[in-house]
Amino acid sequence: MLRAMDSAVAGLRAHQNKLDVIGNNIANVNTFGFKSQTFSFKEAMYQTSTNSTKGSTTAGGVNAAQYGYGTMMGSISTDMSSSTPTYVGGLNATISGEGFFITYPSADKNVAVDDMKKTDFNYTRVGQFNIDANGYLVDANGNFVYGFRPDKVDSPTKFDGELVPIKAPVDVTGNNFTGDSLQLKDVKINDLGEITGTVVSTDAAKSGKTVSLGKVAVATFQNPQGLSKKGSYYYGASESDNSGTASATIPGGSTSKLMTGYLEASNVDLAKEFSDMITTQRGFQANSKIITVSDEILSDLINMKR
Template sequence: MLRSMYSGIGGMRNFQTKLDVIGNNIANVNTYGFKKGRVTFKDIASQTMSGASSAQNNRGGTNAKQIGLGAAVASIDTIMTNSSLQTTGRLLDLGVDGDGFFVVKNGNQQYYSRAGNFDIDSVGNLVNSDGLKVQGYAMNPTTGLPNTSKLVDLSIDKNATILPQATTFAKYAGNLDSNAANGTSYSMDMTVRNSLGNEIPITVVFTKQNATDWNVDLNTTAAGYAVTDAAPLFTVRFDATGKAVPVGNAGNYTITSPAPASPITLNNAALDFSGLTQTAAASSVSVKEKDGSAGGSLTSFTFGQSGEITGVFSNGQVKTLGQIALATFSNPGGLLKAGGNTFQESNNSGIPNVSTPGNSRGVVQAGTLEMSNVDLSEEFTDMIVAQRGFQANSRIITTSDQILEELVNLKR
């Protein structure tokens, strides 16, 4: 009799736990990046009244007689299924299309989150809604690739500037008239920049030497600037089809500027005339590509699918400012909920595998946020089941109490 009462008490306690979890799920139905919980039950020890017996010569075997002693909570699981991404259009809202977690840091403690509603604090740090700093990789200034050996606090300095870049390369395209007489010159104007970003007007003069060769000379009339030629002058040579062929020019052109700007040296590797042709058409040459830029300040930034933060500067230059890191776990369901839409590593989650977005980690979708994976229809159904289970277990107690009352009333 008492066994049934304690079984009923245990069942009521279990369903109360299930209702607590359901209530938390429903409360977080609109929490970005929230992962719902689920309660499962198991039976606990059974009292064996008699053991099982094996078959004998004249009699078959019998099963054991056991009375169960109730149920207990088997697990409270965190369901890590991905939810849909909601479009917000906000630049700093990031969603992960994959299994990865954002890495955020509070002092020396590292946390993991699926909620990407980030912001920029007063000193430029990229932070979540609780001020935890988003982790990622700094860019190697030499290779332009992320330094994945160490996580750093990502920052976006809206007052960032970029230094000017001197011209080191120019590629030409167009045609030189094959019918032009020897000694005929064709001039085109272009600009280059020195180490301080000053724009220098340059005239490029092509002079026909013979049926296949044109000499190239550079000069400028800008005050304070000069072009010196290290002989011989560059030669552009064409084959019988009018296509430019390599010559191996040995000289170079040095453009000097007023101090403290450094001189610009353009050699055979810097000036590319391979895009020119020599046909029976009027001469027309233009600059197809060139580098060099003035200094600039940050005007905007974007997040790419690979997590890179790309800054656009007022001089038209584009520079990668950093790259967001994502973490995966061998058992993400083993993570501990730490509050504030964050998780912590546990003994059963496995160590974090942190790297750049891609593969199973997924990609970053800017302007979106992951919604909660709570399904209200499922939660309300489970709530009804839990409520009825609680009521049924309460009936066990009241029925057992009534029988005990009858026993007590046997002796009046």
């Protein structure tokens, strides 16, 4: 069988894979927090017909002669650069710079920052938050948002070092987050990630008081491209991946602040995607033409003797 046909088949597969990536990018052009991906090719295997030789005083050197067998997927990399913030209002926030919000499907975790990668947290750029019926801060998928609780509800100047689910307190004084939460209204988030609300109560001593639920955590990674996409605008990290050292702090200072009321738009560049789609389509078409030509040559060989 002709090597050209093998190379063309490999080329078809590789170009189809690139079209799959481009299609996913275009499909998510309006998905909040989506990070576009880039597909790259690499050469496939080679068959050496003549080895490269150094040569001597009696014979000159000879370069290697090799037959290639097409192309294959080199890498699929994710562009983690920030995109344009879009104002939507409400209890929403986007990170103005690097970092991720931390969420988890249950509220039974108290995790030390150093143990973040030992826990199957979900990391997201989409701060689409609300307070559920039990007083927990949750995202649009109902996952609990993790951060740091205030040391004292009535004096929230110091925050605990453990990552915990953010929850409305039980009372307006002390340090009590266990039990039925206070009913709150006008829940807000500021640029330093602190969640506050106004108490609604029949008790005049409590009603109208402003309490702090805590501060959302912003997680950062040495190599954010090493995170794995999990779907639903989530990323995952593990101890064995290539994301590197992980840390979580409150927004502000050396950590990016938040833009309240905003959500981050997709960073897909439609002009680039359409141009890549055209060149990839032409590459696919050229490889299919090689298969057609190879088929014609094989047909000619078969018909040489009649």
